[in-house]
Amino acid sequence: MSFISPLFFLFVGIVVGVNYFLSSKFRHPFLLLASFVFIGFYNIESVVALLLFSIFNFYLARFVNANRFAYWLGIIINAGAILLFNYFIAGNRFTVSFINFQVDKLLLALGLSYYSLQNIAYLTEVYKQRMSPETNLSKFMLYHCFFPKIVSGPIVLPSEFIPQIGTIAISNKALISGLQLVLLGVFKKMVIADRLASGVGSIFDFHSNYSGLTVLAGSYLFSIQLYFDFSGYSDMAVGISKMLGYTIKDNFNLPFRSLSITEFWRRWHISLLSWLTSYIYFPIVFRFRQMKKFALYLGILLTFFVSMLWHGIGFTFLAYVLCHTIYLSIETLTRGMRAKLFTGLNSYVFKITCAFLVFNAFSFANLFFRASSFDVSLQLIHNLFFNFLPINFMTDFLSPLAVGGHQIDEFNFIVSVILFTLFILFEQRINKVAKSELFNFKYLSLVILLIMLFGVFNSGTRFIYMQF
Amino acid sequence: MKKSKIFIQLILTLAGLCVFFIGLSRLYDFAVQQNCNIKIAYVQKEKIDADILFLGPCEPLWMISPEIIDKQIGMKSYNLALSHSDFADNYLHLYFYLKNNKSPEYLYLYVTPESMDLKYNTFNTYRFAPYIGDAVVDSVLRECDPAYYRWVNLPFMKYAYYSNNIHFNALQGLKHYFNHRKLPYFPDGYEPPFQVKWDNHLEKFIHLYPNGYSFDWNQQREKYLCKTIELAQQKGIKVYLFESPVLKESLKYQPNRELIIERIKAIAVKYKVSYKQFDKMKIAESREYFMSTLNTNLKGSAIFNDTLASYINSEKKK
Numbered sequence: 001m002s003f004i005s006p007l008f009f010l011f012v013g014i015v016v017g018v019n020y021f022l023s024s025k026f027r028h029p030f031l032l033l034a035s036f037v038f039i040g041f042y043n044i045e046s047v048v049a050l051l052l053f054s055i056f057n058f059y060l061a062r063f064v065n066a067n068r069f070a071y072w073l074g075i076i077i078n079a080g081a082i083l084l085f086n087y088f089i090a091g092n093r094f095t096v097s098f099i100n101f102q103v104d105k106l107l108l109a110l111g112l113s114y115y116s117l118q119n120i121a122y123l124t125e126v127y128k129q130r131m132s133p134e135t136n137l138s139k140f141m142l143y144h145c146f147f148p149k150i151v152s153g154p155i156v157l158p159s160e161f162i163p164q165i166g167t168i169a170i171s172n173k174a175l176i177s178g179l180q181l182v183l184l185g186v187f188k189k190m191v192i193a194d195r196l197a198s199g200v201g202s203i204f205d206f207h208s209n210y211s212g213l214t215v216l217a218g219s220y221l222f223s224i225q226l227y228f229d230f231s232g233y234s235d236m237a238v239g240i241s242k243m244l245g246y247t248i249k250d251n252f253n254l255p256f257r258s259l260s261i262t263e264f265w266r267r268w269h270i271s272l273l274s275w276l277t278s279y280i281y282f283p284i285v286f287r288f289r290q291m292k293k294f295a296l297y298l299g300i301l302l303t304f305f306v307s308m309l310w311h312g313i314g315f316t317f318l319a320y321v322l323c324h325t326i327y328l329s330i331e332t333l334t335r336g337m338r339a340k341l342f343t344g345l346n347s348y349v350f351k352i353t354c355a356f357l358v359f360n361a362f363s364f365a366n367l368f369f370r371a372s373s374f375d376v377s378l379q380l381i382h383n384l385f386f387n388f389l390p391i392n393f394m395t396d397f398l399s400p401l402a403v404g405g406h407q408i409d410e411f412n413f414i415v416s417v418i419l420f421t422l423f424i425l426f427e428q429r430i431n432k433v434a435k436s437e438l439f440n441f442k443y444l445s446l447v448i449l450l451i452m453l454f455g456v457f458n459s460g461t462r463f464i465y466m467q468f
Numbered sequence: 469m470k471k472s473k474i475f476i477q478l479i480l481t482l483a484g485l486c487v488f489f490i491g492l493s494r495l496y497d498f499a500v501q502q503n504c505n506i507k508i509a510y511v512q513k514e515k516i517d518a519d520i521l522f523l524g525p526c527e528p529l530w531m532i533s534p535e536i537i538d539k540q541i542g543m544k545s546y547n548l549a550l551s552h553s554d555f556a557d558n559y560l561h562l563y564f565y566l567k568n569n570k571s572p573e574y575l576y577l578y579v580t581p582e583s584m585d586l587k588y589n590t591f592n593t594y595r596f597a598p599y600i601g602d603a604v605v606d607s608v609l610r611e612c613d614p615a616y617y618r619w620v621n622l623p624f625m626k627y628a629y630y631s632n633n634i635h636f637n638a639l640q641g642l643k644h645y646f647n648h649r650k651l652p653y654f655p656d657g658y659e660p661p662f663q664v665k666w667d668n669h670l671e672k673f674i675h676l677y678p679n680g681y682s683f684d685w686n687q688q689r690e691k692y693l694c695k696t697i698e699l700a701q702q703k704g705i706k707v708y709l710f711e712s713p714v715l716k717e718s719l720k721y722q723p724n725r726e727l728i729i730e731r732i733k734a735i736a737v738k739y740k741v742s743y744k745q746f747d748k749m750k751i752a753e754s755r756e757y758f759m760s761t762l763n764t765n766l767k768g769s770a771i772f773n774d775t776l777a778s779y780i781n782s783e784k785k786k
Contacts, residue, residue, distance in 0.1 A: 195632075407636065408633070408636040411635070411636040412635075412636070415635070439474050439477055439478070441477055441481040444481055445484065452489060452624055452625075452628045453631060453635070454631060455628065455631065456631075456632070457619075457629045457631075458615075458629055
């Protein structure tokens with residue numbers, strides 16, 4: 001059941017409606033059931049995987065706080081599941097079928113890489129005695145498989161979610177705010193991300209034909225597509241959770257306004273980065289604190305290395321991670337010098353220049369992230385530096401981006417550019433209205449109107465981050 | 469804010485949007501039909517009354533010039549072909565053409581093994597959005613694009629579903645209406661190819677299918693090929709099926725091409741129509757005359773148009 005499908009919206013409508021009218025005592029078993037139905041739509045193996053992992057971690061947590069071995073066993077099994085998941089995603093599969101039940105699908109289960117991170121966080125919290133193990137299996141399972149966040153997060157820490165179970169009251173304000181956020185997510189996905197998908201595809205999939213300028217524009221478009229796709233999904237997840245009475249933290253906070261890469265990573269995929277910071281970066285920096293600055297670089301490198309293993313196994317991900325490690329290391333190394341040089345320079349132009357540089361650095365790294373292979377990314381970079389100008393602006397630049405050389409294609413491309421530019425310019429205001437608890441019929445009308453006018457209904461792509 | 473007040477506001481907002489979309493849908497119905505560059509709209513607004521119709525996807529669209537043909541045969545022809553169109557698309561275009569125009573004497577319908585395979589061309593649903601409600605259109609849409617047809621009763625969804633293909637046409641239609649424009653950009657329906665260089669299609673094809681590609685015969689394509697022939701024959705039109713020159717070097721990558729052609733010939737025999745292949749033409753042997761394996765360039769098209777005109781002349785005399 002795709003997040004952008006009539007069936008999903010019908011499902012959400014029913015679940016929100018029933019949950020609203022149920023007494024609070026029955027809400028979490030009902031949501032657990034709804035989550036299993038949702039996951040079951042994907043495949044039965046995902047339900048089995050989820051049950052196995054939930055039960056294993058639930059009972060293991062009881063032994064963890066007194067037992068180092070149990071803790072590390074849990075970490076190895078959960079981390080191993082992520083690695084195997086990525087190993088299979090990379091195309092290496094075995095198939096062991098047993099009455100139509102494919103064992104490898106257990107490790108390709110929906111959301112496995114997300115809830116494995118949550119399990120690691122949970123076991124660590126219990127091991128460090130910052131929380132006591134959950135005693136109610138159904139509550140723990142709901143934390144695990146709460147359907148709005150199972151597909152691609154946000155990754156929720158146990159201390160943020162479990163205490164909300166059974167204590168919630170659903171207000172009308174939460175319903176309104178949730179609905180407005182869901183609509184914003186649908187808008188971001190259907191009106192911006194999916195409109196850009198074909199142009200991005202044409203650049204990255206027919207890479208050898210295009211000049212550096214076209215590749216550069218393609219990498220910008222992919223950065224924008226990725227942002228709107230993923231943040232659109234996150235808005236939907238946060239919005240649906242709100243309508244069900246749960247508060248989940250935002251996953252994005254205006255990342256394209258970041259003035260440095262460090263700031264960018266505080267605003268982009270916040271839940272993953274806060275997980276990595278809490279459970280990888282800080283422990284490493286603390287462990288090697290005698291090595292001073294080197295501990296910071298080591299922390300950055302290992303944090304991104306873990307991030308790479310989580311995203312996927314391959315040279316493209318390694319190169320992506322190395323790019324960001326280099327960016328962050330340079331920033332850390334030059335922090336003092338930059339502070340001296342740019343003191344007093346806080347003008348609008350300076351901020352725009354910084355944001356533009358950050359966007360370029362991010363887009364450059366995305367050449368590795370999006371390319372289908374390492375060779376393709378090298379070819380793209382070669383074009384970027386050695387074959388920059390297109391021979392013919394219309395046929396070699398505009399046509400590939402617009403996926404066609406007709407006026408209608410150029411018209412559609414220009415509409416897309418106007419839409420995302422306006423959105424990015426007014427994003428702060430739009431977010432404020434969408435998250436407001438006041439019913440805003442102008443906002444509602446405008447968003448529905450834009451979805452109907454410019455949304456991609458027929459060939460929408462699945463969410464990019466579903467593959468992780 | 470009170471619960472009831474929110475509920476009323478929500479209902480009013482949705483009702484207002486519904487009314488707006490119903491109005492917008494009507495505006496689009498009107499605007500798209502005013503667009504002279506859209507063939508289906510043009511042939512219904514203006515009388516073409518051609519003696520010969522050419523029908524098919526991009527190959528006849530980009531290759532057959534009525535201007536050249538007409539000079540040689542002394543008749544009026546019109547190119548009703550449309551890019552990426554399959555037989556269901558062609559069938560509906562012929563249906564609408566015949567609604568407002570006299571029946572032509574001859575219909576030349578482009579049929580190749582590619583036409584019978586779903587990997588080539590498609591049914592372009594959006595072209596028929598303004599005509600939903602017509603029983604023939606509805607039945608074809610229901611069959612060829614059920615996912616779309618399920619939504620068409622919701623306000624504006626018949627346009628929203630393929631909105632990328634619609635807005636520009638609607639805006640251009642309004643512009644044509646206010647400018648009182650009567651003639652399309654390509655008055656005889658022929659669109660000269662804008663890209664005259666070799667497009668590397670064959671190289672990409674070989675890369676994708678190093679061992680060649682076997683065509684899949686699609687039953688729905690067959691059905692609408694037959695329906696198109698039947699519709700023409702009901703109107704007393706003499707039907708010719710034809711295949712334009714195919715670059716010879718590409719044939720070795722299509723192991724079952726001849727088998728598929730035999731099936732097309734069987735259909736031709738069933739309906740007692742000719743199937744003319746121009747594959748033996750000299751130009752088929754050189755890339756010099758092609759921009760892709762099926763599309764000749766301007767140079768190749770000029771030669772092909774001459775040959776086609778001669779063939780039409782010889783058939784006229786029979």
